[in-house]
Amino acid sequence: MAKRQLKALFWQGNSQRAMEKRLAKLKAYSYLDWPNLEQRRVNPNPEPIIWLDWRGVCYLSSLTGIKVELPKKMNETGKRKLQKDLKDAGFSWLREPRWSQLYHDLTVIDIHLTFQHYCDQSNMILLEEWVNESEFRSHMDVIEIKYKTRSGKTGIKKKGICPDGMMVIVDEKRRRLNQPYRARFLLEVDMATHANLNFGWEKSVAGSTFIKSKAYRERFGNNSGRWLIITTGETRMKNLMKQTRKMVEEDTDLFLFTTFQDFFSGNPLQEMIWRKCEMDEQVCLLAE
Secondary structure, eight states: OBHHHHHHHHOTTSOHHHHHHHHHHHHHTTSEEOOOHHHHHHSOOSSOBOEEOHHHHHHHHHHTTOOOOOOSSOSHHHHHHHHHHHHHTTOOOOSSOOGGGHHHHHHHHHHHHHHHHHHHHOSSEEEEEEEEHHHHHHTOEEEEEEEEOTTSOEEEEEEEEOOSEEEEEEEHHHHHTTSOOEEEEEEEEOOSOSOHHHHIIIIIIHHHHHHTSHHHHHHHSSSOOEEEEEESOHHHHHHHHHHHHHHHGGGGGGEEEEEHHHHHTSOTTTSEEEEOTTOSSEEEGGGO
8 A cells, every 4th residue: 555545544643754664664574565676667656655575464364363384584485485375374465566556556445545534434334344356356256247249149258256345334324214224335446448348348247247146145145236436537437337338238227437536525425426327417325
């Protein structure tokens, strides 16, 4: 994550210098790491970032009851072995950022922190659960998607599904009224890297099929949920909505769309910033 994100979480009332002194100690003892000169030269670094080093990941995995044998030497080979052993034990360790997707991944964290911030401000809304993309990637669900060929025949294609995140929101007001109070949302952060047509197939069709699938029910216990699509701008959003309408038809209610500007300009839980495919007006996320 970015250092500014870490400061917002743990050092709000302290100076940048106080945080940097603590982080320097954690790096010196291999709990944290950040880009060296070569990594900064070769890879895109939009802002100062940090990630877990080997001692940090061993500490966190130990809190979940996972114990692995440490390599005798913690060089490149040793770290790869530790990463594999942790993965086999059920703990995912990203040894370095995904440099090509760094801006995307930092944006996902900003979205998570924004939802958490507005939940914390409310006495009636709780962010009960958040699942990162890494969890879906480590234990990926594979579904079968039906499609029509140019000749009109129906084909089946297997596809792995990996949301950018998943959250469960609890509305205490609805709970007290004995109404359905728990809502699950899957996150797709669209950086305009997919062509519109590809989005319709890769995201809309696959996303709606996933929610209705056996794999989804086995993972979450039921088939309730919606996709939140957050994208770069109004024109891009309308194109994605058009492709979704075309590709999934009766399942368009499984998707809600907004832009980064609208999302970060206010409270994304209770302000009317979300669009349905079949509606021009904007709706509120928790009023649905």
